[in-house]
Amino acid sequence: MKEIDPKALFRLSVLGPLVSRERLARGERQRLIRDLAQREYVIPGSRRRTLSEKTIEAWYYAWQRAGIEGLIPRVRADRGRSQIASAIQEAILAAKRENPRRSIRQIQRLLETAGVAACDVLSRSAIHRLLQGHGISRLRGAASEPEERRSFVAESAGAIWYGDVMHALRVPVDGQLRKTYLVSLMDDASRLITHSAFCLGETALDIEGVLKQALLKRGVPIKLVVDNGAAYRAHTLQGICARLGIHLIYCRPYTPEGKGKLERWHRTIRDQFLSEIDPQRILHLADLNARLWAWLEQIYHRTAHAGLGGLTPLARYQQDLPKVRSLGTRATQLDALFYHREKRFVRKDGTVSYQGQRFEVPYALSGKTICLVVDPHTETVKGVEDDEGRSLGLATPLDLAANRTRTRHKPAADPAPTPPSGPNLVELAHQRHYHTKES
Known part of the structure; x- marks a missing residue:
């Protein structure tokens, strides 16, 4: 018996709700075709997942004319011949x-x-x-050959970290539901999550906050691999990595294979953490993060991983502790490494603004542009610098009440002028006009 063309069988399966009906009411055919066009299909020999109403309608009429034979794809009569001049x-x-x-x-x-x-x-x-x-x-030739990609693992813990962001669930914030973003950093060799947190954005500041905590907990990586998003391209993040001796590496666009382990981590988060969350217990972002951190330390880091030969991420990480670069004395300066510099023009009253608040700086800087040193994570101002990074003094919150009684610096009064001893133009003009002589 002749084998039926698989594409014809697929087309017949799509038409099932239409061809199985003996009679269609007025307008029902178009309604069914419209419904079929809204579904997704595994189309033989194609990456597409949808079919147009026009295509389904053409298949329906072809089936009516010739049955299953009408659904077999026809070879073009002019195949091999071009109509172009x-x-x-x-x-x-x-x-x-x-x-x-x-x-x-x-x-x-x-x-x-x-x-x-x-x-x-x-x-x-x-x-x-x-x-x-x-x-x-x-x-x-070489241009048509696919790029060879092979699975690999870093030589030791701390050699390579991966960073990425995953869109997550909504949580109540100030009476409104806000979307959250899971920012994560993973150690390649051990699959250990050096730090992860749900944030209300996916900005450079959110990423820097997660990186800061990861550095405090898990040391300094040699390489940090991230995607090409604007947040990862921020000069502040690049500066932090440069000062700490971290090689910041950007994945090429449209090559997610470079971060396959993080993609697997995102699936784990969805399947094992988010699926178990009780929304009634999540009253704020802090509630969600508290559960994430407990689950990481008690469950994820202590569960045997097939890719680690049966070791847990924590055990694999601890094997390489002697090789992990420590912050050492830099830990005391870590906050300063994450400070931001904001350009500000000093007003005539010696003040600048930051986050809607006014700060007083040394009055001698009035009329000049300075760098305001701020801790963006605590939204506090630390001081004032010039373009070369030299300190120009402190920046203190403006206190209008205290300024009312504060003694202000005033320039010293100029000494009284000494009367001229020589000819005086005013007096000479006076004598000439009134024909007087100086007595």
Whole structure:
């Protein structure tokens, strides 16, 4: 018995709700087609997941005309023959052979711009069929070979950390539900989460806050691999890593394979943590993070991992403790490493603004632009610096009540002028005008 074409069987399965009905009420056919077009399918030989109403309708009428035979894909009658004029065909083939990397769109524009073909006459499908017929539609040689990627693991704990952000659930904040973002840093060799926290944003400040806690708990990595998002490109994060001797590495765009272990961590979080959360117990962001940190230390870090030969992430990390770079004396200066510098113009009254609050700086800086040193995590101002990083003094919150009675610095009064001993122009003019002589 002849085997039925698998594509025809697939098309028949799509049409099931239509062809299984003996009679369709008025308007029911279009309603069913519209419903079928909104579903997702595993389409043989295609990466698409949806079908258009027009396609489904065409299959339906083909089935009505010829049954299952009508659903078998037909080979084009003109296959192998191009309808493009021979002169234009030669130009298309020459353009592709001259530069095999030229796309169909580039070839189309090239011929239109050069006046070889009229605008909007050449279709992309016609160009593709022509190139395919001559066997030059794909790149050959090294350019066509897929990039080789192999699984690997860092030599030891602390060698490579990965950083990424996952969109998460909503939590109550000040009476409103706010979306959260899980910011995580993972050690490659041990799968240990050096620190992770749910934040209300995915900004550079959120990432720096998680990095700061990870450094305090798990030492200093040699490499930190992150994606190309704007938050990871922030100058503040780059500066922190440079001062700590961390090589900040950016994944190439559209290559998530470089962070496959973090993607697996995100699945674990969804399947084992978020799925178990009792919303009634989450009254604020702090409640969610408290449960995350308890689950990390008590469950995740103490569960045997198949990729670690049966070791737990914590046990694998502890094997390499002698190799992990410690903060050492830099721990006392860590807060300062995470300070931000904000450019500010000092007003005539010797004040600047930060986060809606006014601060007094040394009055001699009035009218100048300075760097306000701030701790963005605590929203406090630490002092004032010049562009070279030299301290220019403190910045204190403006106290209007205290300023009312504060003794202000006043410049010393100029000494009384000494009467001129020589000729005086005013007196000479007075004598000449009134014909008087000085007695």
